[in-house]
Amino acid sequence: MPIVIGAKRESDFTDPIGMLGDCHRRIEMFLNVLVRVAEQAKGAALNEEQRGALETALRYFREAAPKHTADEEESLFPRLRQIESAEVRALMVRIESLEEEHVCADRSHGEVDSLGRLWLKDGMLPADRAARLLTLVLQLRDLYRHHIATEDNEVFPAAALALSASDRQAIGSEMAHRRSLR
Ligand SMILES: [Fe+2]
Numbered sequence: 001m002p003i004v005i006g007a008k009r010e011s012d013f014t015d016p017i018g019m020l021g022d023c024h025r026r027i028e029m030f031l032n033v034l035v036r037v038a039e040q041a042k043g044a045a046l047n048e049e050q051r052g053a054l055e056t057a058l059r060y061f062r063e064a065a066p067k068h069t070a071d072e073e074e075s076l077f078p079r080l081r082q083i084e085s086a087e088v089r090a091l092m093v094r095i096e097s098l099e100e101e102h103v104c105a106d107r108s109h110g111e112v113d114s115l116g117r118l119w120l121k122d123g124m125l126p127a128d129r130a131a132r133l134l135t136l137v138l139q140l141r142d143l144y145r146h147h148i149a150t151e152d153n154e155v156f157p158a159a160a161l162a163l164s165a166s167d168r169q170a171i172g173s174e175m176a177h178r179r180s181l182r
């Protein structure tokens with residue numbers, strides 16, 4: 001399946017908040033892939049397209065998505081916590097919930113990864129495991145729908161206004177570093 005991120009030009013490390021939003025589009029896209037494959041194949045033998053799509057999506061959540069979580073938890077949120085503004089302080093309760101959701105999502109992704117890899121290895125999944133996989137990916141899609149909306153509509157716009165140029169630069173460079181690009 002060709003992966004088309006979208007017509008919009010992607011942000012770069014000079015616009016770390018824009019990059020975090022771009023990552024959300026990839027998370028949504030790969031979650032939809034997991035839901036589609038789980039719904040279509042229901043644990044039965046995968047065709048070539050489904051196998052490739054499942055492998056790519058599992059790899060994305062294993063390797064790339066944790067970097068996005070680290071961008072938020074290690075680079076963005078700690079800097080927001082240091083900002084003395086009423087608007088940003090009002091977001092702190094939200095940020096604590098976001099961090100709890102990261103832990104929840106992480107646990108589910110671990111289980112999805114094990115089930116998905118088992119499917120790829122054995123070529124089939126027993127019915128109870130296929131049902132569990134579908135439940136997990138649907139739950140993840142619900143969790144992310146709410147989670148991403150909070151980040152995109154509340155946290156990131158506040159961050160874009162409140163962060164200093166030097167904070168923005170530091171976040172961008174930490175994000176690049178996480179991806180070994182600088
Ligand atoms: Fe997040």
Ligand SMILES: [Fe+2]
Pocket residue numbers: 020024068072148151
């Ligand atoms: Fe996020």
